[in-house]
Amino acid sequence: MTQVELLEVNNIGISFGGLRAVDNVSLTIKNGQLYGLIGPNGSGKTTLFNMITGVYKPTSGTFYFNGENLTGKSPVEINKKGIARTFQNIRLFKNMSVIDNVKVGLHNKHKYTMFESILRLPRFFHEEQKMEEEALELLGVFDLDKEKDSLACNLPYGKQRKLEIARALATGPKLLLLDEPAAGMNPNETEELMETIRFIRDNFNMTILLIEHDMKLVSGICEEISVLNFGTLLASGKTSEVLNNPEVIAAYLGE
Amino acid sequence: MAMLTINDLHVYYGVIQAIKGISFEVNEGEVIALIGANGAGKTTILHTITGLIAARSGSIIFQGQKLTKTPAHRIVKMGIAHVPEGRRIFSHLTVYENLQLGAYTRGDKAEIEASLETVYRRFPRLKERKNQVAGTLSGGEQQMLAIGRALMSRPKLILMDEPSMGLSPILVSEIFDIIKSISEGGTTVLLVEQNAKKALTIADRAYVLETGKIVLSGNAQDLINDESVKKAYLGE
Amino acid sequence: GKKDTSGKLVIGGTGPLTGEASTYGTSVKRGAQIAIDEINDAGGINGIKLEFIFEDDEADGTKAKAAFEKLMDNGMQIFMGTVTSGAGVALNEAIKNEGLLHVTPSASQIEAIENPNSFRICFNDVDQGKAMAEYIYQKLGYKKAAIIYNQDDSYSSGLYDAFKKRWTELGGSISADTSFAKAATDFNAQLTKIAGSDADFLFMPIYAEKASQIIIAANEKNIKLPLLGCDGLDGILNYLTGDNAKLVEGLIYYTPFLASDPSEKVQSFVAKYKAKYNLEPDQFAADAYDAIYVIKAAIEKAGLTVEDTKLTAKELGEKLVPVMTQIEVDGLTGKITFSTSGEPTKSAKVAEIKDGKYVAKD
Amino acid sequence: MQQFIMTLIDGINLGSVYALVALGYTMVYGIAKMLNFAHGDIIMVGAYTIVVFITRLSISVPLAMILCVAFCALLGFVVEKLAYKPLRHATPLSVLITAIGVSYLLQNLALLIFGTNRQFIVRFIDVGNFNLFGVSVSGISVIIWVTTIVIMIGLYTFIKKTKLGRAMLAVSEDKGAAQLMGINVNRTISITFVIGSALAGVASILYSAKYLNVDPYTGSLFGIKAFAAAVFGGIGSIPGAMIGGLLIGLIEALTASYLPFNLNAASDGFAFVILIIMLVLKPTGLLGKKNTEKV
């Protein structure tokens, strides 16, 4: 595991009208890390994700990915640079089949021109073949291969979450942002998900930044975490240390 | 006499059968937990009770009245409120307007005002944000709004679909406290939860669902100690 | 399937019976039907009875195409259509291929009769526009024109173009040049422009229906210019009841047909039409009536017998087309003869509205 | 200058008719989330009822106006019940096509009943002319201005401030959740249509009083203009629909009057060019809010 900085967020901030949703937040994530982002509801975690993925343009600050300034770039450009995400409110292509959801994710990886698809030139078959194989492999990782032909909207909630991760992975990112991946899962399913996340990190050589309210998951797999509170950074550091920080306990964990 | 009786309920989505003959009852004043894995059919049951989905067969009887024959909008008036999965707040309306809509079936302005104050007391964050457009609230804030909105109808029975989903640990505890206090206030609660442990702690009785069927039921305390439940749902 | 048409000649026609132009198609269908009934009631032509079939074309070229083929399927032998120009031009190819006798009552665009087997009853747009320009400049002595025309109607824009060309050649000037879209109901902006100009008359190469609306609106704007127009204005009094009828006192237009014409022929037609449809006939009805009588004259001239009703459309065309230039028909719209190009020569009338009546003007 | 002011007033007069139509249209559009292409045709039907009641049956004018509004509201109710309600769960486009079917249906019914000829209407509201800053403005236009503004304010207040209005907003966003509030979704949508159609009835009265004629295709133009006005002003925005209507009227009057004659025949096209340019500069319409969907 090389300890190179992959994502560097510098004093980033954004306002909505009068509301300062994120203010002056900085964090650094190293290559290969499993990093957690926690904080009370409404503290700006999702908003931070939205800025890093280009959905919102920060009103102040910058962020660097792989040494490149991506502040203010479009979601498409940012994804192509290697950042993929899932959404807090699941956003699947509901009327497409499970496998097609993943194949759309592979769209930029296995390319052929529209012209080649119209004429059904050899490259079409070649790339489609590879897409099919890769998509099946990814579905296999998430135990979704049996449902590959059903519509995404007919999957139960938990499987939809998994499919969303599979789709994000399909874009071949270096950094994966997961927004509350365990929400709506029972403890057993969460356990399983933790395995999967570890598996992804190890086998896909991935850096993962995740938001989660399930402390079992956070303390179970995150090496480092940051805590947001009212849009500002409350604490950062090794997971066990941060979780014992009295301020964090008071603001977030309770008891 | 049970408050809510469900008898041999069958529900379909097109050709897919989601509920395969379920019967259970909820007594007045109880907190009943429904637990089960993803896709077991918990949400479907709640939707069928409040009339968002029609049952293929079977009956749902609330205080002697057949709900399967009642249009959805009347069911609220009969005293059932529903905190739906995914919150489904009105995201273009303000927090205040959402709460007012919760009291849609009620007439007395002063009483509504009183309920509003109660809700604001329970969720001070909502009071702070009362003029914010609900769609821009954070996930947790939206969940509070959804519960608050349901309480605005002053229900006899409240159905909650995974109210703790997406909430910070502090709030999860808080929500369960709220559920407890709602129950203590005399409202019957039918609770669907993934956080089975917490749910069973506050519930009186519980039913365990697997692929559209009830596979286990009983006293919440007993279930918490049941080996198979422990293994399957409590992650121990 | 085909109807039993033995011993009969089948005359077909197409025109708009639905849609925004449906008033023209309806008039044509009615006018023609009166002529057909008259002829059949009088025993036919040398014993030949006429059968009239009419299909809706919604004034649309593609629909006209299908309607024409439908008529052919139903045994059409002579074509009396189309009512509108666009639909007519769209049929040119088919009419040429079929080689049948084609007489259009009212398609006034030059190209509508470009085939040698095509003839028309009405004046064409170019001649009429030109004639009107000359009449206004030379006879009435006006020099500055205000114009309002329908930019979506080929009849109106055809007249407009021809009029404008001739008008400027003559040395006239145009003080206000305005147009409106087909669906328009509000003409105030155009009228404001006209009111603010120094024009000494208002030329309206449009149909009576729209013209009546414009005239009412112009009155509200206090526009008191002399009003002039073409044959489209015929029947305008149908649209202006009560006090509004006074607004068109002195309106002058170019027309082949006057319902007020005291001649027995016209009055008998008007009476029959009114009895049957409870409406005063307009020029479309009159053109169609004449078209049928033109066909009758051609049949007589060619000396067809009952035997000949078995002929195909093409064979009939070969017999009928050559005699077209030899016939003369004294119709409702004047004494009609045809040039080889298919254009009618007939005396045009300039009409004026006086005391709420259309009267001929010299 | 005089000429220019006159043209502006022509534009405002025309625009206020569009605005009046657009208000009813926007309401249905905002709540039921459907492009009701039959809205204009209800206005056409309304104008025919004026023809029947006033010109043919000589019923007293106030009564005829009430009957006209009532008839339009009833028509809206029936159309909604028979044609739109069965499509509650269908895609918006299916409803759009059905609305177009209804539009054709009403047009052709009018054609069959009243024939192809334009029907003229006697002047039943006669208020003479007003003198405004030295320019004469027809009284009926002033009545239309006032009515439009009153209706705009009324609608706005109704939707923002009343319980039923709020229920409509809830239904427009999430029918299922609205049911969970105890809102009778079907009834709410029906009421929306009834109100929208009653407004169409009001529009038809004023249209008839101003233009004094109607034909079966009168409404189809209004359908498009109201759609354009509603979008131009920002979807769902009631003041927006009003401003949108006014602007479209102004643009049309100005292009009809000031385009050089050789471009004259494309005046309609130029009005649309301006519409496109303005939308490109302001993609959510004049008063439209940016989508507040949170990601």
Added chain:
Amino acid sequence: MKRINLKSHRNLIFVAAAIVVYAFIAYGMNSNLLPRATQTLAIKACYNVILALSLSLIVGFLGELSLGHAGFFALGAYSGCIFSINSNLPIELRFVLAALIGGTVAAIGGFLISSSILRLQGDYLAIVTLAFGEIIRSFIKIIPVTGGTAGLGGIPSLGSKLKTFTFSYVFVILTILVIRNIVASSHGRAITSIRDNAIAAESIGINIKLYKIKVFTVGAFFAGIAGVILGHYINFIEPANFNYNVSIEILVMVVLGGMGNLLGSIIAAVVITFLPEILRGFDQYRLLIYALALIFMMLASNSPRIINFRVKAREKAAGLYKKLFTRKEE
């Protein structure tokens, strides 16, 4: 492996089926077994199918409501036909070149309009497309070379109905192949994903703007070809052929056929072509009945019973398909 192979044969199976259908129609035309009105309508059905398919790409797959398809139709018709009138090449070649020119000019129109309205969405985009269609029609009226309001006549004919049909039919087949092959490809999936959830599509690197432009360009191209067929079929075009009601009629075909359902669009286009003609016997009630039929078809195609029936039928068909083809794969 096998699955994909089978898919690749679909194009061939389709072309074979298309030839069989053609043979039947051509025989019917040649022997005059088909009524003449039907023969004419067969040609009309050809360009309607092309129009429906090309709009289906925009509305059914990309999910953008376009109310200005007649504008592209017009661009193609006028540019292609003006070329055709002024050229001396053999008519067949002239027609094919005209189709390409018409398609290209329309495609340029599609490119320009879509790239200028990239920030617009939903109904805002719909009104702009409507406006675009009207603008095209308006400007045709004032450009001298188009013949203005009076229309453009003298467009050469290909000859017999059979010949016109044959050429049109070939373009129909090409359109179906191209559009199907786009839709059943990674590009098609990308386009559909935009319709389904634009924010998610962007998050996985789908360039929405680029696809909007591409889809409008391709859709416009085929609409342009349809215009050229129209021109050579009626030999005369006028602005009224391309008014807003035409855009609506095309939209009706797409929606009636089912969103994102190519076969459905084809069938609907044929039905909509023939329906008014079938109703001719009803005289002045014709359009009234047409309107009723339209409403009824929309209600019926959305009634739960019919939808259930379709689901079941599709399952049965899929089962049958499996029975027939899986054995070979094993």
